[in-house]
Amino acid sequence: MSCWDTIADYGLxxxxxxxxxxxxxxxxxCQQVTLIGSGMIWNVYFGILALLSGFFLATALAMGKASRSPLLRKPAEWLIFLFRGSPxxxxxxxxxxxxxxxxQVFPVFAPFTAAWLGALVVLFLNTAAYSGEIFYGALLSIPKGDIEAADAYGMSGWSRFRRIVFPTMMRLAWPAYTNEAIFLFHATTLVFFSGFPAWRQKGDALYYASYFADKTFNPFVPYPILAGYFIxxxxxxxxxxxLINRRLNRHLPQAKRQRLRLRMNLIR
Structure with missing residues (x-):
């Protein structure tokens, strides 16, 4: 079997x-590169959907945690604490x-026992908690002068949030949020090793890398391939x-623009 035949058979x-x-x-x-690359489809699926949906919940959590009302602040604090405090x-x-x-009680929850939905919900809540704390820190770091200037122009409520608070919060939080996005994609490798079964051996990249490592008794081929895909x-x-970071900081002088820096996330 040629490599092209292998790609045709195992690529998807x-x-x-x-x-x-x-x-x-x-x-x-070729089989190892193809199958591990095929599994990356699931890692990208989990990462992108969890990141996109978690972004909106993270924004709501940050605003809720900064709220003066206990009805909004306490649920946000506990959700962030729960998902940041547990592995x-x-x-x-x-x-x-x-x-x-x-x-067993409500059959409507049957799809949630599959990895494509159940694991996605966990990743969604987890990244929302981490990102919410990042956004909350950025929210507290917004210069008071910006808020005072908005008040002087007569902005309040949604208008002030949309024009001043949210853009500034994103600009301050974006470098740290980039690291969260990276580690979220890395965290997707835990899905099929934590309880959610791989139906008909349709797992992610780490699932296939482990399969080849077990069959060949040589982990020094599949795992470097897996690392290469994630790099x-x-x-x-x-x-x-x-590119988004440059867009957010386009109004600042070059010397004052924040650069993206990768930092290890040791807790997760």
């Missing part, structure tokens, strides 16, 4: 297109068994977020 296997069975012997480098692996584990228990994905995320 992780989403149910192509060969149904995994290779059992004579594992080639993501444990969140996947408990979420799966929670959805499994709810499924490439990280470069893409940094590039895209860097």
């Amino acid at each position: 296997r992780s989403v149910g297109i192509g060969a149904r069975l995994l290779p059992k012997e004579d594992f080639t480098l 993501l692996f444990i969140q996947f584990f408990f979420a799966y068994f929670l959805f499994l228990s709810l499924k 490439l994905l990280t470069l893409i995320v940094v590039g895209l977020f860097g």
